[in-house]
Amino acid sequence: xxxxxxxxxxxxxxxxxxxxxxxxxxxxxxxxxxxxxxxxxxxxxxxxxxxxxxxxxxxxxxxxxxxxxxxxxxxxxxxxxxxxxxxxxxxxxxxxxxxxxxxxxxxxxxxxxx
Amino acid sequence: xxxxxxxxxxxxxxxxxxxxxxxxxxxxxxxxxxxxxxxxxxxxxxxxxxxxxxxxxxxxxxxxxxxxxxxxxxxxxxxxxxxxxxxxxxxxxxxxxxxxxxxxxxxxxx
Numbered sequence: 001x002x003x004x005x006x007x008x009x010x011x012x013x014x015x016x017x018x019x020x021x022x023x024x025x026x027x028x029x030x031x032x033x034x035x036x037x038x039x040x041x042x043x044x045x046x047x048x049x050x051x052x053x054x055x056x057x058x059x060x061x062x063x064x065x066x067x068x069x070x071x072x073x074x075x076x077x078x079x080x081x082x083x084x085x086x087x088x089x090x091x092x093x094x095x096x097x098x099x100x101x102x103x104x105x106x107x108x109x110x111x112x113x114x
Numbered sequence: 115x116x117x118x119x120x121x122x123x124x125x126x127x128x129x130x131x132x133x134x135x136x137x138x139x140x141x142x143x144x145x146x147x148x149x150x151x152x153x154x155x156x157x158x159x160x161x162x163x164x165x166x167x168x169x170x171x172x173x174x175x176x177x178x179x180x181x182x183x184x185x186x187x188x189x190x191x192x193x194x195x196x197x198x199x200x201x202x203x204x205x206x207x208x209x210x211x212x213x214x215x216x217x218x219x220x221x222x223x224x
Contacts, residue, residue: 103157108155
């Protein structure tokens with residue numbers, strides 16, 4: 001266990017559904033991240049939060065909406081997704097944003113959009 | 115792009131053999147990290163090497179960094195079936211966010 005949990009672990013949703021992914025870290029870290037991992041592609045950084053403030057948004061479509069209510073929790077709200085959004089969504093945290101701090105990853109949510 | 119690129123994309127070896135995978139990048143970096151990912155799981159940090167270091171060891175892992183060639187290698191000695199996983203390098207440069215490559219898929223046959 002890395003100290004980062006994600007729920008649900010698997011999610012199947014239709015294109016018209018609304019769902020949310022949850023991430024929680026028990027490490028006292030200040031930075032949290034959402035990544036998308038598709039087959040045979042590099043890990044894609046989606047969002048970065050530091051002390052509950054969004055500091056990076058990598059041109060992610062608006063159908064993905066992040067929320068960070070406190071430094072321990074991170075959500076990714078999903079609505080009207082497309083089949084190409086099917087992927088493994090990984091949450092990570094690090095002590096803070098300065099270089100050299102390793103990232104701790106959760107186990108991921110396997111999302112399938114039908 | 116600062117993104118690291120791992121090579122080879124796939125590697126298949128027998129238990130007990132050594133596994134070597136490489137990472138190349140294009141711009142200057144401050145550090146480089148290696149991560150392991152078991153199938154369908156999150157990534158686990160293995161080792162970080164700073165730009166002023168040339169070699170680092172951790173257990174059966176040996177990482178080298180050649181900043182003149184903009185490359186790094188990860189050596190796993192005396193491999194075990196449990197080492198079967200994907201291995202990623204992540205480069206850290208001007209941005210505080212490490213940038214990941216596509217990974218090397220390692221299979222160790224018992």
